[in-house]
Amino acid sequence: MVTTRLIGGLGEIAEGYDALLCDAWGVIHNGQWLYDGVAEALLNFRSKRGPVIILTNAPRLSGVIPGQLDRLGLPREAYDAVVTSGDATRQVMKDLSGKRFFRIGPDKDDSLFDAIDLQMSDWDEAEAIFCSGPNDDQREKPDDYREMLTEAAARGMPMVCANPDIVVKFGDKLIYCAGAIGQLYEQLGGKVFLGGKPHPPIYELARTRIEEISGKPTERPLVVGDGIDTDIRGANDQGYDCVFVAEGIFSEAARENGVLSATKLEAALSERGRHAAYGMDNLVW
Numbered sequence: 665m666v667t668t669r670l671i672g673g674l675g676e677i678a679e680g681y682d683a684l685l686c687d688a689w690g691v692i693h694n695g696q697w698l699y700d701g702v703a704e705a706l707l708n709f710r711s712k713r714g715p716v717i718i719l720t721n722a723p724r725l726s727g728v729i730p731g732q733l734d735r736l737g738l739p740r741e742a743y744d745a746v747v748t749s750g751d752a753t754r755q756v757m758k759d760l761s762g763k764r765f766f767r768i769g770p771d772k773d774d775s776l777f778d779a780i781d782l783q784m785s786d787w788d789e790a791e792a793i794f795c796s797g798p799n800d801d802q803r804e805k806p807d808d809y810r811e812m813l814t815e816a817a818a819r820g821m822p823m824v825c826a827n828p829d830i831v832v833k834f835g836d837k838l839i840y841c842a843g844a845i846g847q848l849y850e851q852l853g854g855k856v857f858l859g860g861k862p863h864p865p866i867y868e869l870a871r872t873r874i875e876e877i878s879g880k881p882t883e884r885p886l887v888v889g890d891g892i893d894t895d896i897r898g899a900n901d902q903g904y905d906c907v908f909v910a911e912g913i914f915s916e917a918a919r920e921n922g923v924l925s926a927t928k929l930e931a932a933l934s935e936r937g938r939h940a941a942y943g944m945d946n947l948v949w
Contacts, residue, residue, distance in 0.1 A: 707741060716743040721861050747866060765783060810848065887906040890913060892932065
């Protein structure tokens with residue numbers, strides 16, 4: 665049986681790794697504020713061990729993310745690069761070039777749509793769907809799209825899902841992401857294409873960025889994340905050690921009386937067939 669070692673800070677284990685692949689939402693911030701201790705942890709790993717790559721399922725291109733992190737208070741010296749699900753999705757889109765797409769997603773994702781240069785159409789003429797999330801992620805649920813998706817599945821329309829996350833924690837509230845709509849579409853018989861975590865394209869891009877930064881391939885990267893079905897699964901599939909952070913969407917499943925519990929964490933992981941080398945309450949050094 666694989667057991668998870670609970671640690672008090674990244675400094676306890678950093679010596680064994682040469683790069684860090686760190687999730688953003690749920691680990692670095694919650695969409696409204698930066699978590700305490702995160703900047704120090706990333707700065708220390710970067711100065712003592714190697715490159716820090718922020719690996720996020722944000723359905724936007726990586727160039728947008730530093731500005732968002734600036735506003736939350738994370739110094740740019742704390743990381744070397746950002747790799748997003750939007751970046752990986754652009755690679756995936758090459759397999760579906762030439763199709764006419766119907767868009768599902770909020771206005772804040774306009775930069776991704778513009779960069780990919782999709783051929784858009786209205787619903788009646790669309791051949792595929794491009795989804796970056798609910799049109800109104802503060803109010804809508806996947807089931808609001810059931811009728812549309814049922815028709816799309818019957819028409820055999822593939823869906824490109826720009827963010828595999830099911831939910832994220834926005835402040836103290838859980839909001840649905842594109843992955844929840846993609847999950848429903850698969851249940852209805854639709855075909856979904858994904859590039860973000862836990863799927864291989866985003867890790868291929870991250871490895872390329874590490875080699876560009878350090879001049880050599882990473883030999884032992886460490887993954888940090890809060891999503892069992894995205895961060896932890898992706899690390900497991902890639903054969904990388906990972907740290908589960910209990911501040912995000914699985915906080916209740918992994919904590920007892922507000923404190924991270926090895927027993928509860930291992931139960932939550934094993935229930936989904938996953939494992940984590942380490943667990944910690946928050947990302948700190």
